[in-house]
Structure formats: structure tokens, C-alpha cells
Amino acid sequence: MALKQRGRSIIFSSPPNRLVFSYRAFIxxxxxxxxxxxxxxxxxxxVFVYYNLHKHTWSIKCxxxxxxxxxxxxxxxxxCQYKVSQAGRSRxxxxxxxxxxxxxxxxxxxxxxxxxxxxxxxxTYNPYKYKTFVLKGSELPVYRSEGIVYMDNKRVFERSMxxxxxxxx
Numbered sequence: 001m002a003l004k005q006r007g008r009s010i011i012f013s014s015p016p017n018r019l020v021f022s023y024r025a026f027i028x029x030x031x032x033x034x035x036x037x038x039x040x041x042x043x044x045x046x047v048f049v050y051y052n053l054h055k056h057t058w059s060i061k062c063x064x065x066x067x068x069x070x071x072x073x074x075x076x077x078x079x080c081q082y083k084v085s086q087a088g089r090s091r092x093x094x095x096x097x098x099x100x101x102x103x104x105x106x107x108x109x110x111x112x113x114x115x116x117x118x119x120x121x122x123x124t125y126n127p128y129k130y131k132t133f134v135l136k137g138s139e140l141p142v143y144r145s146e147g148i149v150y151m152d153n154k155r156v157f158e159r160s161m162x163x164x165x166x167x168x169x
Contacts, residue, residue: 042108050103058151074152077106080145082133092127114150120157
């Protein structure tokens, strides 16, 4: 069975049959096998999450394949890195039009809601104002989080004992 990737589809061809599956429904397993995605299968996997402006929800990309595998209203990650492409950010500023150039890389913990956000700090990013993700209120840059990051309703919350901050003097 041959595996070919064309645009936004993964095509499996095996003579004489040809099956086409949407790329959002499949991920690669530990042994390289193709697996159908159930959100619970993503727990423990490294993913890249960004807010999708067209669908008004979070898009989750598989870190290994770089393909969007699902969309969700909320997600919880751990061991996160906040990523911003400076080339993408400069393109946003020059064109005055948003594009996907920033997101959060981390390991999926779950998809359940968290009601008590009292111990969480809110993280924000605006390409017109900041070069990196920042703590809302203090505007200190945030690059990594050792704790958990909760994303819900277009907002990002972080709770950790050790948040790696770089204060520019």
C-alpha cells in the first residue's frame, strides 16, 4: 500500500482500489501506522495549537506530520513553548492582515473544562503590539511554561510553579 500526500488529503492507493481520507481524521501511530483520530488518542502527544480565525476555534496540528488533525473548543497542554514566527509577524504588520504565525507547542493533557481559573495567569498575544506572548496586565514576555496551559474561548491561561520569563531591561 503506497502513501501519498497531496495538498490537504492523504491518499492510500492499493491496486485496484483507491481510497481517499481527509487528513484531519488520521495521525501516525508509534510504529508509523496510520490511525483514525479520537481526541483521547491525542493525550500525551506533542502538538502545535493555534486559534483558527475562520472557524473560531482551536486548531491542533500533529507535531510530527505538521498536519491539522482536529479542532476543539478547549484543550489543556503541559510542558509548553510559546512560538512566534518573526517573519510571519512582520508580514502581518506590513499587510495589516492576520495569518497563522504564532501558537503553543506542548503535550496534550486533556479536553475537559476548568471552572476555577483563580490560580491561573492569562497569557495574550497581539502581533501589532508584542513580539512574543505576554502575561496580560504586566506585559512580561513568556517563552515557556512548565505547568499546564488551558485554552478556552479564544483565551489562554497558564498555571505553573516555574514560568520562564525573560524581562527586557
